[in-house]
Amino acid sequence: MSQATKRLHCAHCHYPLGQCVCHLIQKVTGDVVVWVIQDKHEAKHAKNSARLFALCYANTRIVNFSDAEQMSFFFSMVNLDNTLLLYPSEQAVALEALQQPEASAIKHLVLLDGTWPKAKKMLLVDERLTQFRVGKFAHAPSSHYEIRKSPNSEALSTLEAAVYALECLGDLQIFKIRHFFSSAIALQWSKQPEEHKHRS
Numbered sequence: 001m002s003q004a005t006k007r008l009h010c011a012h013c014h015y016p017l018g019q020c021v022c023h024l025i026q027k028v029t030g031d032v033v034v035w036v037i038q039d040k041h042e043a044k045h046a047k048n049s050a051r052l053f054a055l056c057y058a059n060t061r062i063v064n065f066s067d068a069e070q071m072s073f074f075f076s077m078v079n080l081d082n083t084l085l086l087y088p089s090e091q092a093v094a095l096e097a098l099q100q101p102e103a104s105a106i107k108h109l110v111l112l113d114g115t116w117p118k119a120k121k122m123l124l125v126d127e128r129l130t131q132f133r134v135g136k137f138a139h140a141p142s143s144h145y146e147i148r149k150s151p152n153s154e155a156l157s158t159l160e161a162a163v164y165a166l167e168c169l170g171d172l173q174i175f176k177i178r179h180f181f182s183s184a185i186a187l188q189w190s191k192q193p194e195e196h197k198h199r200s
């Protein structure tokens with residue numbers, strides 16, 4: 001493959017053409033709007049999992065944390081009584097324990113995309129984020145996101161966190177995105193040069 005060909009990316013999934021995952025996409029519809037508030041470094045990450053999630057789940061809104069206008073729009077669209085922020089604070093309720101009709105009353109799920117220290121910083125920088133009801137996982141599934149090496153294997157990718165959270169809220173179809181994710185990862189692995197495959 002020439003250098004020029006290597007740089008061509010799919011206009012839809014943004015992966016290099018040889019690694020396009022579009023044929024694997026599983027479209028899932030849902031009522032809950034998933035807001036991903038993204039740190040500017042995370043947004044630049046080529047393998048950002050929020051973007052993969054958005055390919056499958058149309059009701060995804062990615063917001064750039066550094067963009068005041070996008071943040072104002074986000075706050076204008078959500079209400080304190082129908083929004084849940086995913087963040088593992090002490091006051092957070094376990095999503096697995098939410099009962100109906102409480103679970104179905106949640107119409108907006110907010111995820112802070114980036115490492116936990118960055119998410120914590122977002123909460124300190126923009127206090128409006130601290131007004132929301134907070135939810136966390138009591139039994140988070142183990143992460144399958146192996147392309148992007150994380151120092152903490154307990155860390156869930158944004159995609160996995162969004163899928164699991166929607167499952168806790170009662171979305172029965174959302175598991176399809178997990179299939180997409182597994183096949184997209186398998187495809188990425190098969191296209192990776194050997195020297196990038198070292199793993200512990």
Ligand SMILES: [Zn+2]
Nearest residue numbers: 010013020022
């Ligand atoms: Zn593609």
